[in-house]
Amino acid sequence: xxxxxxxxxxxxxxxxxxxxxxxxxxxxxxxxxxxxxxxxxxxxxxxxxxxxxxxxxxxxxxxxxxxxxxxxxxxxxxxxxxxxxxxxxxxxxxxxxxxxxxxxxxxxxxxxxxxxxxxxxxxxxxxxxxxxxxxxxxxxxxxxxxxxxxxxxxxxxxxxxxxxxxxxxxxxxxxxxxxxxxxx
Numbered sequence: 151x152x153x154x155x156x157x158x159x160x161x162x163x164x165x166x167x168x169x170x171x172x173x174x175x176x177x178x179x180x181x182x183x184x185x186x187x188x189x190x191x192x193x194x195x196x197x198x199x200x201x202x203x204x205x206x207x208x209x210x211x212x213x214x215x216x217x218x219x220x221x222x223x224x225x226x227x228x229x230x231x232x233x234x235x236x237x238x239x240x241x242x243x244x245x246x247x248x249x250x251x252x253x254x255x256x257x258x259x260x261x262x263x264x265x266x267x268x269x270x271x272x273x274x275x276x277x278x279x280x281x282x283x284x285x286x287x288x289x290x291x292x293x294x295x296x297x298x299x300x301x302x303x304x305x306x307x308x309x310x311x312x313x314x315x316x317x318x319x320x321x322x323x324x325x326x327x328x329x330x331x332x333x334x
Contacts, residue, residue: 154271154330156288161321163284165190165276166266170226170256173242179224179254186222187280189313191306194264194274194331195225195255197245198236201328202273204295209273210250212290212303216310223253228264229272229332231257237332264331271328277309277319285313288323 169180184190193209195202213223225246231238239257246255258264267276277286286309293301305324312319 152330153327155325155327156274157268157270158323158325159268159276159284159287161284161287165192165278165282165284166263168226168256168258168263168266170258170263171239172254173239173257174246174251174255179256184222184224184254185278185282186220188220189216189222189280189310190278190282191216191221191223191310192267192276192278193223193225194228194267194269194272196227196229196234196237196272196329196332197241198234199272199329200295201271204293205273205290205301206249208290208293208301208303210252212306213252214250217252219314221310221314225251225253225255226258226263227255227272228258228261228269230261230334231259232334234332261331261334269331271326271330273328274326275306277306277313279313285309285319286323287326289326294327 229237
């Protein structure tokens with residue numbers, strides 16, 4: 151498994167718009183449909199990446215916890231499903247159910263959304279404040295499939311807590327890392 155780090159989109163960037171099919175509900179979902187006036191988490195995920203599989207329990211736990219207090223979440227898969235059929239939309243619904251996702255899991259077939267967000271890997275995490283400004287991009291926490299670090303979502307939780315408390319998110323942020331997005 152090749153390791154790729156996120157590219158760290160500049161802080162302050164406005165959330166790029168999207169409208170993509172949700173593989174769970176079958177509906178089209180746009181940024182406007184899911185944006186929160188508190189905070190919105192956009193995650194680039196996929197079905198087969200061992201880094202995503204490793205963090206799925208914490209993603210689901212964290213999303214349930216923060217959704218209860220008004221934070222919105224969305225997962226997006228942008229991998230080329232022709233070359234990587236395990237990441238196709240038909241299998242995304244299965245993954246969402248098995249992983250316990252409580253958020254839309256969208257399919258970016260044309261990869262335009264991944265490019266707009268400058269996404270590079272899965273998982274890749276972005277937090278936007280109530281004004282749709284990027285305040286955090288980077289890792290969930292220090293845990294990886296091959297290390298003994300706890301899977302606790304520490305970095306993402308700290309960013310969300312800072313936004314919810316009206317404070318500033320620490321500008322010292324670490325890139326996420328995982329499998330590269332499978333470009334066409």
